[in-house]
Amino acid sequence: MKVIADLCIVPIGVGVSVSKEIVICERILSAAGLKTHLHAYGTNIEGDWDRVFAAVKQCHEALHAAGVPRISSSMRFGTRIDREQTTEDKFAAWKKN
Amino acid sequence: MKVIADLCIVPIGVGVSVSKEIVICERILSAAGLKTHLHAYGTNIEGDWDRVFAAVKQCHEALHAAGVPRISSSMRFGTRIDREQTTEDKFAAWKKN
């Protein structure tokens, strides 16, 4: 099952700056071979369901291993069976309207 | 890794009423042996990370199998390594303040 997702990880208990933690996660998602796009409030992730969620788990594990005591993430994820869709398809549909 | 989560599944393309789909998911989450609490805009889920996310995947699969063409979910999930915490602990902490 293919999923298009958007992940926002919020490290708690490491102070106000969380950019170091965001970079750790970006590297994990890239290394997982997933198509990603980092934006101002999260990261788009596209790929096979199991690989996407395995990478999300790896992000939590890596941040805790790096000393982050608590993490609160929010994620959107969409699946569909009516047709195949990529993020590029989404943008193309918006441009037509 | 233990996770406390909150899941909101939105079926798309089945009309305005989605209560049938919500009930399908509630049954899956209960059958998975996870501690859950259904509220007005989602479901609290507490348990082992892998079991929680396996159940979430099962919800998407079951809804698609039931004819839902498209699903958009939003989920919050928190992990912590500083101490064990249950949803009851959260409520107790709020009452103390």
Next chain:
Amino acid sequence: MKVIADLCIVPIGVGVSVSKEIVICERILSAAGLKTHLHAYGTNIEGDWDRVFAAVKQCHEALHAAGVPRISSSMRFGTRIDREQTTEDKFAAWKKN
């Protein structure tokens, strides 16, 4: 316009415990005369759109005034024009299925 919402406020930069901040927000939402239900990962809020969002803004302002340097909230909010709906109606619909 009536809205049924779910709000999760995450204070950043105040350490791992955020229960004090959650209590501040609960008091603001109650004082605003909104119907609320606190659960393990957020708060259901039901009421008039403008009053709900005014109270959400007040939560951010009060936490900053209390010394919280940074806040990251996630919120779900639903509106509908096909019929009136309360949170009780939602639960009743789920029970019928």
Next chain:
Amino acid sequence: MKVIADLCIVPIGVGVSVSKEIVICERILSAAGLKTHLHAYGTNIEGDWDRVFAAVKQCHEALHAAGVPRISSSMRFGTRIDREQTTEDKFAAWKKN
């Protein structure tokens, strides 16, 4: 109060394709003079709190006026008082790490 937000509006009851509705919202957010960035699962919005949330309300109102019977949105929004921050600042911080 300045806010950096991310909005995802899901129209319910209009079928599986929601690209027409996304375009309506994009136009409203742009017309509101807000800095926005459309990505694969939402839109970044940066601006004054009141103007951002007024535009979000306008999106719900415009979609209902266009015949959408039900809408479920999810939104993240962050505020901070320790320093001024733009979305560009966020990206710059990530690049340094």
